[in-house]
Amino acid sequence: MTNSAVPESLQIRRHVRAARLRVFDAWTNPDSIVHWWGPPGVRCSHAEIDLRVGGSFTIINEMPDGTSIHIKGIYKTIDRPQRLVHSWTIEPSAVSQDERVEIDFTERDGGTDITITHTGIPTPDLRAGHQAGWIGCLDGLTNLIEQHPDPT
């Protein structure tokens, strides 16, 4: 197993100094999302949100050279301003994905705690079963690395 093993689920929390309603709305408004979605250094070029149960979203992150990954999902729960639940898939990928993201927004100390619970993450063992599928940078990279363990 490589040292980049992905856990099956994760939880991460961050406090922000802003009111919960503003936080929830910035999280679900495409005009806001393009300004912050993605780690620093990675641009968000597009966000489409159909904010209703059963509605879908598509958010595009662009790498420095213009290659893009598409993050898509369907909303399961929309409980403004405190909770959001949706599915999660990244394209391109040859791995079947059944991931789920729950986001809880909690008021604290005049600001908001954002708690993200992400489950159903594919493990390296699962990806190793898809040697034949080179589709896109993500899966190909994983494929390649699993054939080449670190030299000792």
Place this chain on the structure above:
Amino acid sequence: MPTSILESEPDLDAVFAALGHPARRAIVTRLGRGDATVSELAEPFEMTLPGVSKHLVVLERAGIITRARVGRSRRCSLQTPVLKSAEAWLTSRRDFWSGSLDSFATFIENDE
């Protein structure tokens, strides 16, 4: 100025830029099956030698391959440690969320 996603990691911006081109990804795949000379790499793509060399320079600068002179040819080898770092970011949901929360905090706390 590009920011590296993972602080003490190699320049991931250079790695992603290098892998952004389909010809370079194909070269990397081929080297994944074993070392090759520049002509061996050019042949399946019907690329000229200068054409493939341009791509090899990009890959070498990103730390993804090394090139060594062997007689009159240059032998290219894949270097996996840098690819592992990029793969770790690409597949790590935790790094994605952690970074996105940083970006979100900056956005929401400064946007009045």
